[in-house]
Amino acid sequence: METDTKIDRRIIRTKEAINKAFLKLFSEKEFEQITINDIAERANVNRGTIYLHYSDKYDLLDKCIEEHLRRLITFCSANELNRGITTLGSDLKPVFDYFGDNFLFFSAMLTNQRTSVFRERLLQFVSASVNEKLDKQDLQPDIDNELNAQFMASAFIGILEWWIRNKMPHSPAYMAEQVRKLYEKNEVLPVPK
Numbered sequence: 001m002e003t004d005t006k007i008d009r010r011i012i013r014t015k016e017a018i019n020k021a022f023l024k025l026f027s028e029k030e031f032e033q034i035t036i037n038d039i040a041e042r043a044n045v046n047r048g049t050i051y052l053h054y055s056d057k058y059d060l061l062d063k064c065i066e067e068h069l070r071r072l073i074t075f076c077s078a079n080e081l082n083r084g085i086t087t088l089g090s091d092l093k094p095v096f097d098y099f100g101d102n103f104l105f106f107s108a109m110l111t112n113q114r115t116s117v118f119r120e121r122l123l124q125f126v127s128a129s130v131n132e133k134l135d136k137q138d139l140q141p142d143i144d145n146e147l148n149a150q151f152m153a154s155a156f157i158g159i160l161e162w163w164i165r166n167k168m169p170h171s172p173a174y175m176a177e178q179v180r181k182l183y184e185k186n187e188v189l190p191v192p193k
Contacts, residue, residue, distance in 0.1 A: 015053055017043040019064055022057075026108040031061065065118050068105050069125055072098065076129065092179050096172030099160060103168065110164045119157065127153035152183065 021042035025034045034057060040047045054060040075098050099106050109118040131149035156179065163175055170178075 011053075014043075014045060014049060018045065018050055018053065018060070019067075020104070022060055022064065023104050023108045026061075027104070027111065031057070064105070065109070065121060068102065068109075069121060071102075073125065092176035093173050096163075096175045099164070100168055100172050103164070106160075106164050107167075110161045119161075123153050123157050126156055155182070 018039060022034070022039050025038055025042060036047050036050055036057060039057070039060070040050055043050075050060070054063065076095065109122075127149045130152045131145055134145040134149055159175070159179055159182075163170070
């Protein structure tokens with residue numbers, strides 16, 4: 001049983017090294033230019049080790065995206081439960097903290113020209129999350145909830161891209177406050193009556 005734990009830890013460390021190497025390469029050059037040899041060399045593993053865990057670089061990219069979206073969903077859900085949020089957008093700081101803590105991944109995904117797949121999946125996640133919150137608020141909005149969710153998600157992703165591409169020129173707390181104010185100013189957030 002103890003050896004299983006050690007093997008699992010080694011596998012986890014190996015996968016982390018592969019992912020980190022891949023993301024660093026992804027931030028330096030176009031996806032098509034990255035080879036398995038490049039990843040293996042940067043991660044200090046052999047090619048065969050990468051193929052033990054991933055079928056090719058496309059599988060590696062897909063699994064990397066899935067893992068971060070899963071973590072983001074888990075993180076947002078846990079923070080929402082812990083704070084008991086009832087008002088949409090009331091505290092975006094933990095969300096910006098998460099993006100800041102995972103800057104390497106989000107920088108690679110949002111600054112590379114070939115990352116429309118990631119952007120689309122992130123947009124779907126944010127839009128679905130916002131739409132769910134709007135539906136729960138039991139208000140009679142002037143704007144259709146689905147359209148409002150799409151608008152808010154697109155605005156949020158655009159601001160997030162700007163923040164990441166500019167190497168996070170403001171703190172997560174500042175960004176969260178500014179986004180909240182933008183939503184309120186533009187009456188994107190429904191105000192309970």
